[in-house]
């Protein structure tokens with residue numbers, strides 16, 4: 001049987017809320033297998049971002065384990081966890097978070113060079129990925145010189161630049177109009193498939209969700225398989 005590339009086990013996360021405690025995740029499990037695209041859906045505030053942040057090793061949960069390629073990462077020393085996050089995990093957010101003083105090409109080169117790649121190799125990979133995202137004519141544009149959809153496509157190329165095994169995307173098209181959202185999602189879908197990257201994508205967009213291989217949702221702090229029923233949420 002294929003081993004999951006990302007495995008989350010028994011994740012607990014609560015936040016202080018006034019005098020009490022808001023339990024968001026209460027023992028949540030997720031398995032993502034190589035090459036698949038899994039949707040994470042559910043109402044606002046249900047815990048999708050909380051799950052993605054913990055799975056992406058950005059935030060320590062109160063309890064639980066996160067395995068990347070079979071290796072538990074939350075208990076690792078900070079520097080090892082950072083290296084795994086850099087080399088194995090790509091993140092895309094609703095807002096692109098590109099560095100505004102750098103060009104599209106440089107934005108995609110930076111994470112590669114931080115990971116130790118030389119400038120020439122990083123540039124060639126940046127050009128390849130930006131070309132795949134339909135941005136061959138935008139290499140030297142800065143974020144302010146690009147449309148929202150173009151900026152988000154650069155952010156996707158950047159997230160894939162270090163050949164991660166898993167891409168975690170938090171409403172990657174949530175800030176775009178419906179037509180641009182569909183195009184950007186299409187490119188995200190095609191490129192993750194082509195590069196063999198597994199993806200967990202939080203979205204409110206049920207049309208995009210219908211293209212995913214599987215859907216998960218958060219219910220009472222647990223992650224469960226989601227089978228759409230009428231009326232949908």
Ligand SMILES: Nc1ncnc2c1ncn2[C@@H]1O[C@H](COP(=O)(O)OP(=O)(O)OP(=O)(O)O)[C@@H](O)[C@H]1O
Nearest residue numbers: 015016022024042043044045046047048049050051
């Ligand atoms: N740092 C924090 N401190 C306190 N409460 C928080 C914090 N982060 C998240 N929460 C709360 O945890 C709950 C889950 O938030 P989360 O962002 O994971 O939901 P979500 O499903 O991603 O929502 P959305 O679809 O609106 O992005 C919310 O009620 C939120 O207010």
